[in-house]
Every structure is written in structure tokens, then in C-alpha cells.
Amino acid sequence: MSTREVRRSITLEHVAQVAGVSRATVSRVINDVRNVDPALQKTVQAAIAATGYVPNQAARSLVTRRTGSVALAVSEPEHRTFNEPFIGRIFTDPFFGRLTSGIMTVLRPRGVNLVLMLAENDEARSHLIGYLRQGHVDGVILFSPHVDDPLPRMITELSLPAVLSRRPSEPIPISYVEAAQQTGTKLAADHLVARGCQHVATISGPLDMAASEERLAGFRDAMSRHGFAYIPSVEGNFSQESGEKAMAHLLDEYPEIDGVFVASDLMAQGALLALQDRNVRVPEDVAVVGFDDSAVAKACRPPLTTIRHPVEDMAAEMTRLLLGSIEKPDQRVKSVIFEPTLVVRKSA
Amino acid sequence: MSTREVRRSITLEHVAQVAGVSRATVSRVINDVRNVDPALQKTVQAAIAATGYVPNQAARSLVTRRTGSVALAVSEPEHRTFNEPFIGRIFTDPFFGRLTSGIMTVLRPRGVNLVLMLAENDEARSHLIGYLRQGHVDGVILFSPHVDDPLPRMITELSLPAVLSRRPSEPIPISYVEAAQQTGTKLAADHLVARGCQHVATISGPLDMAASEERLAGFRDAMSRHGFAYIPSVEGNFSQESGEKAMAHLLDEYPEIDGVFVASDLMAQGALLALQDRNVRVPEDVAVVGFDDSAVAKACRPPLTTIRHPVEDMAAEMTRLLLGSIEKPDQRVKSVIFEPTLVVRKSA
DNA sequence: TTGAAAGCGCTAACAC
DNA sequence: GTGTTAGCGCTTTCAA
Numbered sequence: 001m002s003t004r005e006v007r008r009s010i011t012l013e014h015v016a017q018v019a020g021v022s023r024a025t026v027s028r029v030i031n032d033v034r035n036v037d038p039a040l041q042k043t044v045q046a047a048i049a050a051t052g053y054v055p056n057q058a059a060r061s062l063v064t065r066r067t068g069s070v071a072l073a074v075s076e077p078e079h080r081t082f083n084e085p086f087i088g089r090i091f092t093d094p095f096f097g098r099l100t101s102g103i104m105t106v107l108r109p110r111g112v113n114l115v116l117m118l119a120e121n122d123e124a125r126s127h128l129i130g131y132l133r134q135g136h137v138d139g140v141i142l143f144s145p146h147v148d149d150p151l152p153r154m155i156t157e158l159s160l161p162a163v164l165s166r167r168p169s170e171p172i173p174i175s176y177v178e179a180a181q182q183t184g185t186k187l188a189a190d191h192l193v194a195r196g197c198q199h200v201a202t203i204s205g206p207l208d209m210a211a212s213e214e215r216l217a218g219f220r221d222a223m224s225r226h227g228f229a230y231i232p233s234v235e236g237n238f239s240q241e242s243g244e245k246a247m248a249h250l251l252d253e254y255p256e257i258d259g260v261f262v263a264s265d266l267m268a269q270g271a272l273l274a275l276q277d278r279n280v281r282v283p284e285d286v287a288v289v290g291f292d293d294s295a296v297a298k299a300c301r302p303p304l305t306t307i308r309h310p311v312e313d314m315a316a317e318m319t320r321l322l323l324g325s326i327e328k329p330d331q332r333v334k335s336v337i338f339e340p341t342l343v344v345r346k347s348a
Numbered sequence: 349m350s351t352r353e354v355r356r357s358i359t360l361e362h363v364a365q366v367a368g369v370s371r372a373t374v375s376r377v378i379n380d381v382r383n384v385d386p387a388l389q390k391t392v393q394a395a396i397a398a399t400g401y402v403p404n405q406a407a408r409s410l411v412t413r414r415t416g417s418v419a420l421a422v423s424e425p426e427h428r429t430f431n432e433p434f435i436g437r438i439f440t441d442p443f444f445g446r447l448t449s450g451i452m453t454v455l456r457p458r459g460v461n462l463v464l465m466l467a468e469n470d471e472a473r474s475h476l477i478g479y480l481r482q483g484h485v486d487g488v489i490l491f492s493p494h495v496d497d498p499l500p501r502m503i504t505e506l507s508l509p510a511v512l513s514r515r516p517s518e519p520i521p522i523s524y525v526e527a528a529q530q531t532g533t534k535l536a537a538d539h540l541v542a543r544g545c546q547h548v549a550t551i552s553g554p555l556d557m558a559a560s561e562e563r564l565a566g567f568r569d570a571m572s573r574h575g576f577a578y579i580p581s582v583e584g585n586f587s588q589e590s591g592e593k594a595m596a597h598l599l600d601e602y603p604e605i606d607g608v609f610v611a612s613d614l615m616a617q618g619a620l621l622a623l624q625d626r627n628v629r630v631p632e633d634v635a636v637v638g639f640d641d642s643a644v645a646k647a648c649r650p651p652l653t654t655i656r657h658p659v660e661d662m663a664a665e666m667t668r669l670l671l672g673s674i675e676k677p678d679q680r681v682k683s684v685i686f687e688p689t690l691v692v693r694k695s696a
Numbered sequence: 697t698t699g700a701a702a703g704c705g706c707t708a709a710c711a712c
Numbered sequence: 713g714t715g716t717t718a719g720c721g722c723t724t725t726c727a728a
Binding site for chain 1: 405463478617
């Protein structure tokens with residue numbers, strides 16, 4: 001109780017009184033503005049320490065129009081249905097962890113904070129937009145994997161600094177980062193072919209996600225350049241279980257299969273299990289190439305040969321782009337493309 | 349540019365002018381305060397819609413002293429060293445995802461936002477405390493698995509609403525939730541014994557975490573009641589890799605082993621791999637019981653018999669406790685204990 | 697280099 | 713039931 005009273009009452013004014021200067025001067029030393037007499041500076045600092053003063057963020061934001069935090073908005077169009085609710089799925093996905101990790105790496109040293117927001121239906125989207133308009137944050141990192149997501153456009157119209165996690169589906173002025181999926185899929189195709197695989201199939205992610213579609217198309221394209229006219233595919237949903245089912249399906253329909261490109265490591269892990277259940281040897285009987293190089297890749301049996309998706313680096317770059325456009329709002333929007341690489345382990 | 353001007357200039361005042369009422373009245377309809385004439389209410393709402401008005405959060409916070417957001421502080425004492433940096437590890441741990449998920453489940457419907465904060469060394473801790481004192485958030489959820497973490501006490505001294513993810517190591521007045529580790533370990537022990545295991549060992553988590561220590565002690569205690577005077581143990585660090593190594597070690601040192609309790613599913617998954625590498629059958633030769641019932645449990649080969657740790661429910665309850673104490677700051681601190689349950693699958 | 701003073705946009709007494 | 717008004721704590725011209 002008493003503590004609370006104290007907390008509430010220590011303001012710039014008090015510090016100024018203790019230091020025997022004006023509020024303006026105290027403000028100047030706190031914000032490190034030049035032209036403050038070194039002696040006064042010391043006095044003021046002593047007063048701050050003595051009073052235990054801490055600036056009030058709301059008051060500061062009110063005048064500076066800066067909050068010192070940015071939002072990470074995770075978006076998903078409404079129509080999608082899964083067994084698990086969106087919240088459970090997203091936070092359990094290793095991809096999300098890598099994303100957050102990359103963002104925090106650049107935010108923390110600068111003392112910028114991260115506010116987590118979900119937008120999985122129209123109501124949540126309106127709420128999000130309202131929140132952003134209220135000036136809660138200085139900018140948004142928008143993670144929006146689905147091609148038909150309305151959020152990128154909605155956020156662009158806000159004229160609030162924002163960065164998107166992929167190339168926008170429609171031409172809108174927003175900065176973005178992108179992984180060159182084609183580079184990755186070509187690497188996978190070349191590797192499978194170099195191994196001598198003759199009967200190659202693929203397990204794709206959900207085809208309403210931009211990345212999934214590009215990986216499928218890219219892989220097929222690369223294989224066609226090796227003379228493979230037809231590449232059977234089964235659609236998964238990026239979960240391990242879906243990879244397992246897809247692989248089983250592939251084995252049933254296409255028993256001569258000797259190579260498979262799986263669009264995520266988690267699904268590849270499932271595929272490995274399906275293979276193991278049928279006593280199919282990897283890579284001797286079937287070679288498996290994953291995508292992502294997430295933590296599970298190393299833990300698989302056999303460890304996964306995969307395409308490294310530099311998620312953390314991309315997330316860090318998004319954050320840097322965002323911070324840049326907060327600093328200088330009138331810069332043109334920028335794009336940064338990342339090149340995936342091949343990581344050879346044991347599965348192919 | 350013009351948009352930005354517009355955004356900046358739409359205030360309560362403008363809405364009031366358009367509606368032909370006072371600012372106070374507009375404020376009342378926005379905040380849904382009673383005693384507003386229904387007719388006026390409509391007029392005001394129309395004016396709000398017409399102007400596209402959105403309240404300024406900073407101005408609002410300044411007077412209400414509420415921000416509408418809470419922090420999730422994830423803490424770790426400095427001296428710990430791992431291969432991976434803290435940021436990468438924490439966000440990759442499935443536990444963290446479940447925690448976040450449980451929190452968001454109760455925060456979202458109430459429109460409260462989550463700010464993510466890390467505290468892995470003294471500097472970060474000071475920063476965190478400063479941030480909290482600035483009134484950025486209305487309360488804190490403190491995830492602090494380590495017994496010697498100074499943060500719980502530091503936060504308690506702030507007299508800011510807070511909830512801890514475990515029983516505090518020292519007696520301090522803070523609300524907390526807790527999983528009854530003993531219940532869980534007893535379930536594991538009883539199950540292993542009922543299966544007829546004669547040579548039982550355990551793989552523990554890092555022993556500077558409260559939960560790890562309790563699981564080890566609890567398991568030993570429960571086994572001793574079944575006449576097992578000595579239970580060998582190896583310490584892991586909750587990673588899959590550490591589980592693998594620990595299991596290999598156990599197999600070397602203790603070849604007659606026929607049952608093992610592993611303090612997390614991730615480590616159990618690693619243990620399963622070590623077992624598989626040596627062609628030890630599970631559960632026929634060695635029965636394995638995990639802990640957590642996280643997503644990997646179902647994905648293991650064989651699927652893991654495990655102790656369900658109701659992480660999401662606990663996180664949700666922490667959030668409810670926090671919201672409650674934000675609402676009524678002078679309530680006494682509360683504790684809620686959760687009971688783990690046994691989930692029988694194939695590994696034991 | 698420093699101080700005085702004008703707000704930033706909103707809520708909450710208080711008066712009508 | 714509605715309007716008036718006094719701040720909330722801070723930054724930032726503008727003078728001195």
C-alpha cells in the first residue's frame with residue numbers, strides 16, 4: 001500500500017524539486033539531450049537515484065508518440081480447420097519458436113519489446129487493427145503464411161510501419177523478406193537425382209500457403225529438368241502425423257518409390273516413422289530429403305538430409321527492416337531474399 | 349503522409365464536435381458507462397464511425413493507470429551454460445509453446461495483450477524490473493524454473509500483480525500454481541513396478557530446477573515404498589540429445605536395467621533412440637515412462653507412456669489468478685495445485 | 697544552458 | 713443525464 005503510494009507519486013516534478021532544477025532539465029538529462037551542464041547533470045542523476053524515480057511510459061508515449069514496442073502478428077484465414085485450435089498449433093510449431101527467437105535477438109539489445117498477437121478470424125483481425133490504430137506499438141511484424149490472408153492489405157492501409165514474412169500475394173507497398181524456395185527445391189531435386197533415385201515423389205505442405213505451393217512447383221520444375229515428367233505428390237499440413245500418413249499413402253500407391261522430398265522436417269520425421277513401420281530402409285531403399293533444418297532434423301533416425309531455411313536470420317532481418325522504417329518512415333519499402341542451402345546428413 | 353495527419357488529429361474532441369456533445373459524453377459511450385441517453389448514444393456512435401475515431405491508448409493509460417497488457421517473463425539464472433543460447437533454447441522448447449498457448453487462451457477473449465520478456469542475466473533482469481516499474485504492463489506472469497532465481501523476490505518487491513509458475517523457493521508473498529510432482533512420480537513408479545520391472549533407473553532434468561529435483565526425489569521415494577532401495581540416475585538437461593546420452597550411459601553402467609523413468613518426454617524420445625540403436629526392445633526389454641505428455645509423446649516409436657503435466661491448464665490458471673489480482677489488488681496471494689495423471693501408451 | 701508554459705488525448709469528479 | 717474542468721506525467725518549443 002505505502003509502496004504503491006510512493007510509486008505513484010514520484011514524478012519528474014519531485015526529482016526536479018530535489019535537484020533544485022526545472023522539470024525540463026530533468027527531462028533533458030533523462031533523455032540524454034545535450035546542452036546540460038555537467039554539474040547539474042550529476043545533481044539530477046543523484047536526485048533520480050535518491051528518489052528512485054522511473055519515468056511513466058504512458059505520459060511519455062502521449063507526447064512522443066512512440067511506445068518502444070512492436071507487435072508480432074500471427075495470422076491465419078478463417079476457413080481453415082484442423083483438429084487442434086490455432087493457438088495450440090501455432091505455439092507448438094518449431095517454426096514459431098525460431099521466428100520468435102530471431103526477432104528477439106535484434107529487439108532485446110535495443111530495448112524494444114514484443115507484443116504477441118493472433119489473428120485467426122475476422123473478429124480477431126478487427127481487434128488487431130483497432131489495437132494497432134490505438135498506437136499500442138510502433139510497428140508490426142506480420143507472419144502471414146496464407147496467400148488469401150486479408151491482413152497484409154489491411155495493415156498496409158494503416159500506414160503503420162510493417163514487414164511481411166513473405167512476398168505479398170497482391171502488389172501492395174510493404175517491406176518483406178522471402179526465402180528463395182526455388183533454390184531450395186532445386187537443391188533437393190539435384191541431390192535426389194545425383195543419388196540415382198528413379199522413382200521420386202513429394203509430400204507438400206497445405207497448398208493454400210504460399211511457401212507450400214512454391215516448394216511443390218519448384219520441386220516439380222527442377223525434377224522436370226532432369227527428365228522426370230511426373231512427380232506424384234500428397235498434401236500434408238506440416239504436422240508430423242500428416243507426414244506419416246502421407247508417406248504411408250505414397251508407399252501404397254507407388255511401391256517402386258525410392259526417393260521423396262518432404263516439404264518440412266516435421267513431416268519428414270513422420271515419413272521416416274511410416275517407412276520404419278514397413279521396414280523400408282532409409283536411405284538404401286528410399287532416400288528422404290526434408291525442408292527447414294529445424295531441431296528435429298538432427299534427432300531423426302537416420303538424421304535428416306534437409307534444406308536449410310534460415311528462419312532466424314529472416315526473422316532478424318524483418319525486425320531490422322521494421323526498426324529501420326520506424327526510424328525513417330518515408331523510406332521506400334524493401335525486400336530481402338534469402339537463399340536456402342543443402343544440409344547433407346544420413347537420410348539421403 | 350496525409351493519412352498520418354488524419355490519424356493524428358482525430359480525437360475525442362472531434363467526435364464530440366461532430367456529434368454535438370461534450371467530450372465527456374463521448375468518453376462515456378466509448379467506455380460503456382451507464383447514464384447515457386440511448387438517442388445520444390446512437391448519435392455518438394455514428395460520429396465515431398463517421399470520423400473513424402480510435403482512442404489513444406497512451407492518453408487513456410495516463411489517467412486510468414491501466415495498460416490492458418500483461419508480461420510473460422521467462423527467467424534463467426546467469427551461471428547456466430549450454431551449447432545453445434538461452435533465446436534459441438527457450439523458444440524451441442515445446443514446454444514454452446504450451447505455456448504461451450494456455451496463457452493466450454484466457455487473455456485473448458478479454459482483449460488483454462501479452463508482452464514477451466526474457467531475463468537471463470543481471471542486466472536483463474534490471475531492464476525487466478525497470479520496464480515493469482514504468483507501468484508498461486498491469487501484471488506479470490513469471491516463468492522461473494530455477495530454484496536460485498532472484499527474480500521472484502525482485503518482482504514481489506515491486507508490489508505489482510504477479511504470479512509464479514511454481515512454489516517460491518523462499519517464503520515470499522506471491523501467488524503461484526504448482527504441479528504435484530510427487531503424484532506424477534508415484535504414478536510412474538507404481539506403473540513400472542506393476543509391469544514387473546526389477547531393475548529400474550531414472551533420467552532426471554537439470555537438478556537446479558525445482559521440478560527436476562522434485563521428480564527425482566519423488567520417484568525415489570515412491571520406489572522405496574516398493575522396496576527399491578537404490579535407483580541409479582543420470583542427469584540430463586531436458587533436451588532430446590541429453591536423454592539419448594543419458595540412456596546410453598545407463599545401458600553401459602547398468603546392463604540389467606528393465607525399466608526407466610525419464611523426467612521429460614523430449615529426453616524420453618532421445619532415450620528411445622538410444623535403446624533402438626542397441627536393438628533393445630521397448631517395452632519388452634526396457635519399459636520407458638516419460639513426463640509431460642507433450643506432442644512428441646504420441647510421435648515416438650513406440651508411443652510414450654507418460655505422466656501428463658497439465659501445462660496449458662496451469663498457464664491458464666496463472667493467467668486467471670493474475671487477472672484476478674489486477675482486478676482486486678488487495679486480495680491475499682493464492683496457490684493452485686494441479687495433479688498429474690498417467691497416460692498409458694506403448695512404451696511401458 | 698536553463699526555465700516557463702503549452703499541450704499530448706483522455707477520464708473522472710463535480711456541478712448543473 | 714450531460715457538460716465543465718482539472719489534471720494524469722511528460723516533452724518541447726520559446727524566451728531569457
